[in-house]
Amino acid sequence: MSGVVKINITESPETLKILLSQQKQKQTFERIQALYLLKTGQVQTVQNLAIIIGRHRTTVQGWLRRYREGGMPLMLDMGKSSGRPSMIPDWAIERLLEELNSSKAFSSYGEVKDWLEEELGVRANYDVVHKLVCYKLKYKLNLSRKKDL
Known part of the structure; x- marks a missing residue:
């Protein structure tokens, strides 16, 4: 059959x-x-x-x-998908972590994004930088909001 x-x-x-x-x-x-x-x-x-x-x-x-x-x-056996490679390489994340822990503090995620591009030559979207710093590295930036008078 x-x-x-x-x-x-x-x-x-x-x-x-x-x-x-x-x-x-x-x-x-x-x-x-x-x-x-x-x-x-x-x-x-x-x-x-x-x-x-x-x-x-x-x-x-x-x-x-x-x-x-x-x-x-x-x-x-389900295996595990390797997923998409990170836009920011591991070596750049290590350098960023050192910079975040140093005395120099970033005041915005935009500054972090600019620093990555200028100092390390790593281009990444704002969203990627925000998720990396906030959720993966669990680092809080000193964000001060301007108040309207």
Whole structure:
């Protein structure tokens, strides 16, 4: 029959059911659920399995390919995305931290942005500088607001 999944699932249905009840993350639950549905014969094709789980067919095929290649550990391994590289390199952040901790105090995030560009040659948006100083470095600038008279 065309489209029928050909996979040798080594875990028993009981083991898979126990694993399902132990899952705290949706991603791992769905992957084990896919194996459980195949093992118990509730679905025969990847297309039906994808519909029941609510994922695209190619996503489910990827899970099953990983299971064939490395079993349960590889299939459940989520990995970690490296993400986008920071606009401000680590060496520049270290220099900025030294400057922030020195006697010279910046009075605005704009001054920090200008200092990064003039002294270190690092160009960054105001928002990036603000988030870096405020949230990542957890440094409070001496911001004084002008009061209207």
